[in-house]
Amino acid sequence: MDPAALFASVTGMALPRAAGVLAASGLPVFPCVPGGKRPLTSHGFQEASNDLSRVAAWWRRWPGANIGVPTGRASGLEVVDVDRKASGSGFPALHRARGAGLIAGWQAVVRTPSGGAHLYFPADPSRPQPSWQAAGPHIDFRGESGYVIVPPSHVGTGESRAGYVVAGGPDRGIAAVDAARLRDFLDPRPEPSMTRARGVIRDGDAERLAAWVALRGEGERNRGLFWAACRLAEAGVDPTVTMDALGPAAEHAGLPPREVAVTIRSAYRAALATPRAGAAYGQGEAPRRGRRVESQVLS
Incomplete structure (x- = not known):
């Protein structure tokens, strides 16, 4: 092609x-x-x-x-x-x-x-x-x-x-x-640990959470992103890692970038303030329902 x-x-x-x-x-x-x-x-x-x-x-x-x-x-x-x-x-x-x-x-x-x-x-x-x-x-x-x-x-x-x-x-x-x-x-950064906090986060869990967030429909996108970010925050995952994992999925679900960033920051504040903050949605369960191109690119 x-x-x-x-x-x-x-x-x-x-x-x-x-x-x-x-x-x-x-x-x-x-x-x-x-x-x-x-x-x-x-x-x-x-x-x-x-x-x-x-x-x-x-x-x-x-x-x-x-x-x-x-x-x-x-x-x-x-x-x-x-x-x-x-x-x-x-x-x-x-x-x-x-x-x-x-x-x-x-x-x-x-x-x-x-x-x-x-x-x-x-x-x-x-x-x-x-x-x-x-x-x-x-x-x-x-x-x-x-x-x-x-x-x-x-x-x-x-x-x-x-x-x-x-x-x-x-x-x-x-x-x-x-x-x-x-x-x-x-964007160099240290390798994050993904094995903390009651076994919530294991290899591949961040990707599964991202896939779940990407499928949220209108009316549940923001809430779903908040819940998933809380899970990662409780597991001790660095906020920048969470943004990289969940950000594209949330944008694909229809949330604007600014709202994605604000929601993830809010989730981290809530998770740090209350260890089980994200569980408010149900005992740890998932919630239910034109300018030119700059010349150096082509040089």
């Missing part, structure tokens, strides 16, 4: 037609809110499909829906998401990572509405890599349990509308990204 050529081929198309073309190419897609990033389907990216009849039915129901694509093994694509916001730009960190040989070459570059970039890489099916966020360097990685919005989707409405646009094709020496090495380079 050549994602640059594929995304270029749907540029200028109406969203329902573009979704059908992408699905016909074998790329699984799912609908997100018009002008936004929140999934419209009950289970979000986990329902992504390249079944043409199913995709057509989605876009008949929501003709203005943006197009989401799951990352990781589901699509064969992984994405390095370079943010550009008022709080800072990820392009300097990307330039350092390239200089260190951690990013060898991409398949496509898509300019995002904020002026950032999505860099697409081939996923190695034998080595699934989880999604993560590195807030300081302003770079995120979208792998397993992640998704991105793709062209010709747009964010905003009216005159303020900005789109996802192909900004570059394949680079020389295309290779999969070693996401763990990239994260250690961008």
Whole structure:
């Protein structure tokens, strides 16, 4: 698959037609809110499909829906998401990572509405890599349990509308990204202990909590994130580790980044103040129910 050529081929198309073309190419897609990033389907990216009849039915129901694509093994694509916001730009960190040989070459570059970039890489099916966020360097990685919005989707409405646009094709020496090495380079930290506090947290538990949070629907997303963060806080997990584990999942469920950060901080305050703070939901049970891409990217 050549994602640059594929995304270029749907540029200028109406969203329902573009979704059908992408699905016909074998790329699984799912609908997100018009002008936004929140999934419209009950289970979000986990329902992504390249079944043409199913995709057509989605876009008949929501003709203005943006197009989401799951990352990781589901699509064969992984994405390095370079943010550009008022709080800072990820392009300097990307330039350092390239200089260190951690990013060898991409398949496509898509300019995002904020002026950032999505860099697409081939996923190695034998080595699934989880999604993560590195807030300081302003770079995120979208792998397993992640998704991105793709062209010709747009964010905003009216005159303020900005789109996802192909900004570059394949680079020389295309290779999969070693996401763990990239994260250690961008955001080094000590290894966390995941075996404390009454055996609540074991290897893989953080990932299971993240998967559970990602499935929360409207009305239970914030509460579910709070409960999961309390579990990790009670286990002595560092707050930055919790943010990296639960943050992408909560955003995929539809919570904005600021609300995610505030909820996790609140959970840690509650857990530290009261050892069983999160259990208020039921004895430890889960609650029930456009600018240009900066020039150094392409240099």
